[in-house]
Amino acid sequence: MTASPADPSADPVRKEPVAARTARAGRSSAAAFFNEPLAPVIAAVGVVILVVLAIEFSRSAGLVAALWGAGGLAVVVWLRNARGPMYDLCFGSLIAVGVLVGEFLAGNPTSLAIMFTAANMIEIVGAVLLARRFAPSLNLSSVEGTSRFLLSAAVLAPIPAGLFTSVFLSVLNGADFAYSFGTWWLGHAMGIAVIGAFGLAVTRRNLAMIARPMKLLETVLLLAVLTAVSTAIFSRLSLPLGFVVLPILLVIAVRLRVLGLTAALLIVTILAVGGSMAGFGPYALRFEGADRALMAQMLVLLGYLPVLLVASLLEERDRLADRARAGQARAERASEAKSRLLANVAHEVKSPVGGIIGIGELWQTGQLGPITPIQAEMAEMLVKTARQVEALSHDLLDVARAESGAVKVELRPTDVRGVMEDVRRAVALRPESRDLKLELVCLGDGLVALADSQRLAQVVANLASNAVKYGASGGSIVFRASRVDHVVRIEIIDKGPGLSADKQAQLFEPFNRLGLERTTVEGHGIGLALAKRLTELQGGTIGVISQTGEGATFWIELPAA
Template structure:
């Protein structure tokens, strides 16, 4: 933002100002509930705007310059966006602000016609800022990077441009030759006012103030803000301005006090830099007064305002981290509830199923009276189905216990080749192993892992049974053990149809049978989910390598003894 060239004492000062009324679209209300003094807000805002207009013009005239920091626009835009509640409220704000700016212009000594012209131009700027903020930053949330960037670019950078162009007509009528400098004067001063005061107004929400008004945070804020004039003096007291000296302090304020803290600090720094330059005590002493003010304005806008975006990014990160924490807690509670439900259901299933198996065995063996061949077949089907349900109940109990941490593993050195041989012999007894060769391959010596032998045997048996079910078309299954870095790698490979990448991503999800629910292959989709949890409980990891038509290799990595 830049100051215009000096005006004659008879020339009316260039003014700009406050917030606009907006059409239709209701901005997001950042206040919690309706305040009892809500109807007075437009009036109080109008009083503040009128005072700021008069002070800015008077201060600029005393220095022979136009105001270099137009605060009325920033205050008006922030309050309008924060409190307006629909079309009627917008119209009220528009009327009150128009009258307030006009009064401020007249109090400052402008003739009525010129005061009216500047009032119209100021209202064009304020309305544009409110419209653009509502359109491109509808949440008005400066605690997100996108919200802060949108507000600063559209409301502070773009909105003053039409008004600045309109001001050129007024400057020409006033007989000012340097039209470009008039444009700079308007745009820089008003952009800075909306950027610093508007940002501060939008960031001071009840939530923000509640955080800042904690005793420890208030002490910290007092210390950090008290250091601002010290750093300012160090940076600009010498013959060579060193604006970078303020950067570490501003970054610290952004980190510790957030968007509201850094916005307030930027307001203070802007008044020190731009106000000092207007009265000849600014950090830059070379060039004409308007050029000195311009340098001060650019230092704030380009050098210091980006720190507000850093604070927005940090607050957004903290908010996302908090949401992730709450989501994780909800997921853990849901998982615990699901585990309890699984355990209860499985426990309730076991007793009646055991009774069904017992009755089915008695029926099949003829202890309930003579039976026909058809009844024998039906009783065998009954017992087989009941045993499947019993197996499912046991698996569900294991899954529930594993998820809740109730499964205990006794980790000790385990001979993997011997364990694989035991698994092979167990699986050879299954009916579906008749036409499949099960081989054990051990590569190297010292294949001793730290594991729970019983749980690991359960996992490997599950993987081998799956290989027999789904990969029997390949004719063989290989159980392999080998060394891999500080781990023992165990593989169960089949040469069946293999798995697509999409199916591999769903393999270890409970109750997901990958579309085989209607196939003749028995299963419930619990085994792999249980295997994954049991391996992880033993400090290992599990996965699969497969491609369509190339079989599948399930692997488990366990720490080496």
């Protein structure tokens, strides 16, 4: 039953409850900010605010701006809204106006305001171009994507702007070139790395991961603990708890992945750099002036920011694990479909083949009327071929049942000598075995295995049949059993042409006859695959030892009773 257009709980167009759409919209609102049409205007206003805050706070502390967030905000919004050259031109112009307005509002003279605006635009445009060139996916869910973004946008992009600013200030005010460059690069690189990474991590997928109530509660608690510890370290308290921050960041990386960690880095960066600039924290007593901010910057860049690579690695592992699980699920569905097909085909083949065998035997024995010798030979060939098809249908049915888990084995103490003797006698009655010497060798006592006697006989019979087909040229086949510790070992040994290492690797694959499809040796390539599956169902292992020209030894090992 669908809701009427007047029903307020549903949308008449999309047939989706409004409550569900509202919840989804709430989860993705933060991610949608970066892609909204008004994002450039909001970004420009944000740039103005961040410029004024950075300059005013640095002046109040008597230092230079140690964390420049305006560049990071502009870069991430620009990258998330790439829509062509005309958009780039308009967005860049809007950001330039925002930086210039912020400089004027902060009270900088016109020459410095224009110079700083030009330097900021060189940096922002460079970061956008480098990120598009070297990190086009903007994907922080992999170590490579994160490394590319940090190296191109955060490390390299501030260098030209820093050189430009340092030269200008050294010529205009006689400022120290190296000091000016280091101050610019550290503050701006950290702003792009921390704020830019956080902006790229805010995606619908990442927000959906933490939108679940318990995960959201865990996120709030972990970030609250980090905020409390960081405040205690980098405030008037100046508690000696700096060693606690890194473990908390690692826990956040493990539990909340990239989005949670970038938010944590943003919090700890603001508190560490701001507190150090204000004269608090572990660097207040040991360093003077701008050196306090420098140490806080180095702490964040070299001590805390590398944890982002850990979060990216974990997220990459999650993605690969999800892909592997999806592939496994598809493979299992395909295997189940194949097993059902095999079972259906085998079942449908058995009935008509049984009728053909019955008619052929009646024809062969003359019960349908007098027959000529040629007709008798043709009837015998008909029955033989039909029985081969019948045997194939039984094997197919067994393979399908084994793969689907429908085969039941009843494990009980089984006399291995008796099973092997029964199989040897049955094989000796076959016409193709009349020129072969079939020998049974049982070494020692205690040859009692924990197995299903019927299934064990089927496995040994398959191996023996395989030896008769492919190893008959050696003239003899040995059935050997022995006991080693708590394992009973069964071996079927032939003196045939042997197997190469490549063929041994493919030996137990179903329907793989190792290139012998066009030879006179009959077979369908499922006997060994069935033997392997039945052996494993009995808790045993199966394998082969062979070299080209030296025959083959197929072995089974089962737990002793």
